[in-house]
Amino acid sequence: MMKTREENIQDYIDGLLKGEELIAFETQLAIDGQLREDLSLQQEIQSILAQRINNSEHELRDSLRKAEQTVRSPKGKNKSKPLYRVLIPLLAAACILIVFKLFYNPSAGFYQLPIMESEIVRGAAENGKYEDAVNAFNSQSFGQAREILEQLLHSDSLNVQYKYYHALTYYGEENWAESIAKLEPIAKGESVFARESSYYLAIAYTKENKNEEAISLLQQIEEDDELGRKAGKLLKELQ
Structure with a gap:
């Protein structure tokens, strides 16, 4: 491109x-x-x-x-x-x-969390809870956002979108071990969140001094958009 x-x-x-x-x-x-x-x-x-x-x-x-x-x-x-x-x-x-x-x-640049976007989700009650999670996440109240997302996951345990942002609440708290555990299955999957999960998983790996694992993931991210460009720049820094 x-x-x-x-x-x-x-x-x-x-x-x-x-x-x-x-x-x-x-x-x-x-x-x-x-x-x-x-x-x-x-x-x-x-x-x-x-x-x-x-x-x-x-x-x-x-x-x-x-x-x-x-x-x-x-x-x-x-x-x-x-x-x-x-x-x-x-x-x-x-x-x-x-x-x-x-x-x-x-530390900026590579490590910034994405903004959690508002979306219409199934059911009025679920939609209200999701908006609460959005507000908590974007104000960096990660524990509060996680609690709400866990409630949503209890009702819809297969929802990858909930799982993705739930994993990022640990990332936001710099709980690298837990964020790795939550992001790995999403990164290995085929959802629309797999690529972004791979990027943030790679960063979490670097925080745990697992640079080889990070490099392997970053090499799989094509540089065809802003996320890909950031991944490419981070890859150059690690190599």
């Missing part, structure tokens, strides 16, 4: 382009002004993100508010600045605030 322009730019920044890919990108960079501008923009955004990564949430909210005021200031004051340069602080502050609020972890 051909990578997008944005993916190529990010891979170039991360130093992941090699051989012919690197030569082709740098050749295009020399003749394509828009590509150079896009690269510069992406590097600038990441620089701002890095500078703000240790700020408190209060400081981040201040950054967001100030950036918003800048964007909304009278037109004449910002006439000399390209629009994207005005928006960079707003974008950076907003992204960081979301990261801190929803799923920020100092």
